[in-house]
Amino acid sequence: MHTDGLHRRSIVALCLNAALLAGLAANVADAQEYPVKPIRMIVPFAPGGPNDVLGRIVAQKMSEQMGQQLIIDNRSGAGGGTGTVAVSVAPPDGYTLLFSGTSSLAINPSLYKVPYDPLKDFAPIGLAGTAPSLLATHPSVPAKSISDLIVLAKAKSARLNYASGGIGGTPHLAAELFKTISQIQMEHVPFRGAAPALTALASGEVDVYIGGITSVLQLANAGRIRAIAVTSARRTPLMPQMPTFMESGVPGYEIVNWYAMVAPAATSASIIKRLNAELVKALATPDVTRRFADLGTDAISGTPEQLAAYHRQELAKWTKLIKATGIKVSGV
Numbered sequence: 001m002h003t004d005g006l007h008r009r010s011i012v013a014l015c016l017n018a019a020l021l022a023g024l025a026a027n028v029a030d031a032q033e034y035p036v037k038p039i040r041m042i043v044p045f046a047p048g049g050p051n052d053v054l055g056r057i058v059a060q061k062m063s064e065q066m067g068q069q070l071i072i073d074n075r076s077g078a079g080g081g082t083g084t085v086a087v088s089v090a091p092p093d094g095y096t097l098l099f100s101g102t103s104s105l106a107i108n109p110s111l112y113k114v115p116y117d118p119l120k121d122f123a124p125i126g127l128a129g130t131a132p133s134l135l136a137t138h139p140s141v142p143a144k145s146i147s148d149l150i151v152l153a154k155a156k157s158a159r160l161n162y163a164s165g166g167i168g169g170t171p172h173l174a175a176e177l178f179k180t181i182s183q184i185q186m187e188h189v190p191f192r193g194a195a196p197a198l199t200a201l202a203s204g205e206v207d208v209y210i211g212g213i214t215s216v217l218q219l220a221n222a223g224r225i226r227a228i229a230v231t232s233a234r235r236t237p238l239m240p241q242m243p244t245f246m247e248s249g250v251p252g253y254e255i256v257n258w259y260a261m262v263a264p265a266a267t268s269a270s271i272i273k274r275l276n277a278e279l280v281k282a283l284a285t286p287d288v289t290r291r292f293a294d295l296g297t298d299a300i301s302g303t304p305e306q307l308a309a310y311h312r313q314e315l316a317k318w319t320k321l322i323k324a325t326g327i328k329v330s331g332v
Contacts, residue, residue, distance in 0.1 A: 034094055034270075034271050034274060035068040035094065035095065036068075037068065037095065038068055038069040038070070038071050038095075039069070039070045039071070039094070039095050039096075039097060040070075040071050040073050040095060040097070041055060041059055041070050041072055041073065041097045041098070041099050041261075042073045042074075042075050042083045042084075042087050042096065042098050042099070043055045043072055043083065043099050043100070044075055044076065044081070044082060044100050044104050045076050045080055045083070045100075047074050050212070050257070050259075050295060051080075051099065051100060051101070051259065052072070052074060053295060054128065054292065054295065054297060055072055055099035056072055057288055057291050057292065058099065058128055058261070058279065058282055058283070058288070059071070059072055059099075061285060061288050062282050065278050065281060065282060070097075078112070079103060079108055079111075079112065079168070080100060080103045080104030080108060081104060081112060083098065083100070083104075084098060084100060084104040084108075084116060085114070085116055087122070087262070087263075088115075088121040088122065088264060088265075089264070091264065092123070092263065092264040092266040092267040093267070093271075094268070094271035094275070096263070096264065097125070097262070097263050097275070098122065098261070098262050099259065099260075099261055100259070100260070100262075101259040101260050102170060102256075102314070103169075103170070105118050105122070105262070105311060105314075105315070106118070106314040106317075106318050107168065107170070107173065107318045107322075110318055110322040110323070111168045111322060111327070111328075111329050112329065118311070118315060119308075119311065119312065120265060121264070121265050122262040122263065122265055123262060123263045123265050123267045123272055123304070124260070124272075124304040124305075124307040124308045124311065125261040125262055125263055125272055125276050125279060125304055125307070126260065126261055126275075126276045126279045126280060126301055126302055126304060126306075126307055127260045127300055127302050127306065127310065128259040128260055128261060128279065128283060128299070128300070129258070129259045129283070129292050129299050129300055130232070130257070130258045130259075130298050131212065131213065131256060131257040131258075131295070131296050131297040131298070132213055132230050132231050132232035132236050132255075132256050132296075133170070133171070133211055133213060133230070133231045133255060134211065134212075134213050134217065134220070134229070134230055134231070134239075134242070135149075135178070135208065135209075135210045135231065135245075136201060136208070136209055136210075136211070136216050136219070136220060136225045136226060136227045136228065137201075137207060137208050137225065137226050138201055138202070138206070139224075139225065139226050140204055141207050141208070143228070144226065144228060145228055145229070145243075145248055146229045146245055146249060146250060147249045149208070149228070150182050150184055150249065153182075153184035153185060153186060154183075154184055159187070160185075160186045160187070160207045160208060161186055161187040161188070161189050161207055161208070162186045162187070162188060162206060162207065162210070163189050163190075163191055163197035163198075163200050163208070164189070164191065164197060164209075164210075165190075165191055165192070165193045165194040165196075165197050166193070167188075167190050167327065167329055168327060170255065170257055171194070171197065171209065171211050172190065172327075173255075173318065173321060173322075173327070174210040174231060175188070175210050176188075176321060176325050177253065177255060178210070178250065178253065180321065180324065180325065181250050181251065181252060186207075189205075189206050194211055194215060197211065198215060198216070198219060198225075201225055202219055202224040202225055209225075210255075212257075212296055213230070213236070213239070213296035214294075214295060217239070217296075228248075229242065229243055229244060229245050229248050230242045230243070230244050230245075231245060231253070231254065231255040231256065232244060232254060232256050233246060235247075238293060258314070259297070260307055261275065261279055262307075263275070272304055276303065276304055279301060280301040283299045283300070283301040284299075284301070
């Protein structure tokens with residue numbers, strides 16, 4: 001009886017080892033064979049915007065490297081929600097990916113009733129880049145630095161206002177974070193998009209605007225507005241002479257639009273590893289770095305684990321701000 005028991009346990013152990021080896025072999029085969037057909041990369045915004053253009057740059061380079069096409073699929077709607085939901089419920093086989101970031105993965109979950117969990121429903125692949133913004137004022141505003149602006153905003157006679165491209169967008173939240181940390185008051189004037197907001201700043205209709213570095217810089221270089229601080233934690237290589245908010249007396253202030261690649265949850269580790277390696281390789285090429293820089297974006301890569309940690313940090317930051325300020329999107 002004792003010998004039979006040992007024999008049975010040996011058979012079970014052999015079966016388990018065989019299953020384990022088969023699983024490892026399958027993972028290796030997945031990594032070696034993948035991809036065997038084109039990959040669909042969903043961008044949850046309309047063509048022509050930063051998310052779309054950056055996604056196309058990455059997709060083109062990775063297609064060249066992998067020998068299979070990464071096809072951009074624009075699924076706009078619901079502030080990025082439509083495309084994000086599509087990826088959250090897609091098969092976890094590595095053939096449907098999401099190229100998105102700040103809005104759909106970090107901000108929207110606190111602004112909208114989204115049908116996805118931003119952390120549990122996606123497998124991080126890697127960060128692709130960060131794009132700082134610039135705070136600018138109309139030249140008539142007597143402030144040439146962030147510290148000047150804070151003093152001015154706290155003066156009893158001041159009635160400063162700021163523009164944004166709409167409630168809940170990064171420019172709106174960036175200004176609200178500035179107000180919260182600095183304990184100042186500025187009235188929000190929302191417009192339908194960044195272009196009319198910038199036009200209003202240049203015409204003197206509003207006093208302050210925080211927006212994308214390339215569009216703000218064009219008007220600043222033309223002398224129509226005054227750029228005074230960059231929103232990233234460190235000075236950007238795109239404008240090394242421009243001080244940050246933190247350097248200018250606003251502790252803990254950091255706002256960037258970030259872009260990343262994620263897959264549906266439960267995508268195999270071998271596929272994630274392959275995609276991360278190809279993404280990191282693509283972002284390190286000089287032509288991709290240059291094209292990102294032309295769009296005001298720093299090409300920054302990293303591991304899936306680093307993206308996961310950064311995503312949790314960003315989600316917590318925006319959730320805290322939205323709850324503290326009571327920001328709500330109408331109809332939600």
